[in-house]
Amino acid sequence: MAKRTSSGSLTALARELSLLEGRRDILVAEIQRAVASLGGGTGTGNPGPARRGPGRPKGSGKKKGGRKKGFKMSKAAKAKISAAQKKRWAQTFGKKSGGTVGNG
Secondary structure, eight states, X not given: OOOOOOHHHHHHXXXXXXXXXXXXXXXXXXXXXXXXXXXXXXXXXXXXXXXXXXXXXXXXXXXXXXXXXXXXXXXXXXXXXXXXXXXXXXXXXXXXXXXOTTOO
């Protein structure tokens, strides 16, 4: 196939190429604005908001949880809770094994 080149068709191609480059520039700018509005960097020197690494945020370190400081359960209360729990265990395991606790 022979190539056909004429100055008219080259001028038309150059004009079309120029239009496409303009459209590309507009689209790139729109994409950069969209990415920036979503919180990402634009890649043009504006890094966007700082990103943190994985893990807990600063200031949320080990917190003292559990019960209030200074609260102590009395020995009588501990004994009462222990007796109630042992009674529950005896009822539960006594029914399953058919005997009392300790008769393996």
